[in-house]
């Protein structure tokens with residue numbers, strides 16, 4: 659599925675076409691793709707709010723596949739091994755951020771399905787150092803949403819500094835939040851979910867949310883930490899209003915519309931407002947380990963490759979319960 663020019667999802671901008679099978683270069687592996695999760699970031703790329711360096715492009719950055727060929731110099735991967743490719747495609751390893759262990763902020767960071775072709779295709783290449791073995795307990799379909807939704811949710815939880823016994827608020831309850839809630843509950847926290855969609859409210863209750871309401875509804879208790887998953891800046895003051903002094907509000911989206919002007923009172927009292935940018939290899943490994951241990955159940959709706967436009971449109975309309983996955 660190829661994106662040739664940006665357009666609203668309603669115009670079905672992805673086109674099914676043949677592209678040459680890529681050849682793995684030094685340090686890369688060739689994967690035969692089996693599944694690829696769909697993500698809001700893809701929507702922003704397709705519609706042009708997040709601009710990839712060039713088009714045409716294959717989007718998709720939650721890729722599960724089998725290693726079919728190994729490039730020169732690759733020692734950490736085996737033929738036939740099942741691996742996952744997340745949003746983080748590669749980092750430079752040399753800049754000050756990489757050297758500090760903050761590779762998610764790398765000056766020359768590259769993203770899957772943005773700087774390089776992603777997974778809505780039969781074959782893709784990826785650097786061997788940036789793909790991860792998928793724990794055996796997950797099917798290809800169930801594993802796909804772990805690779806962005808899961809990893810970003812996991813990083814957002816870490817950045818929020820949520821601790822055992824605390825109350826966590828989740829604003830928006832799509833693919834990422836439905837995984838994050840399972841990790842948060844495993845860490846013995848109480849989770850309140852703020853979302854409009856009835857589908858999403860049902861899923862939040864099924865997964866054990868202690869309270870479910872709308873963003874404007876007062877929760878039964880003050881929040882220690884909160885994470886906003888929706889790309890909507892107007893949620894920031896609504897969330898801050900419910901957070902205790904010294905608490906944290908993490909913004910998990912790569913894209914957010916305007917941050918509104920707000921009274922200083924909302925953030926005074928040493929409340930912290932922090933964005934979550936991308937992820938590190940450590941986050942990927944941490945999430946996959948936690949996912950297998952808990953174990954995380956991903957709620958998944960599967961689509962065929964030919965249905966990708968329809969799948970993204972349903973995602974845009976919040977009609978997908980849990981995560982959408984394209985099966986090759």
Ligand SMILES: [Zn+2]
Nearest residue numbers: 750753756764
């Ligand atoms: Zn770097």
Ligand SMILES: [Zn+2]
Nearest residue numbers: 697699806807
């Ligand atoms: Zn994503």
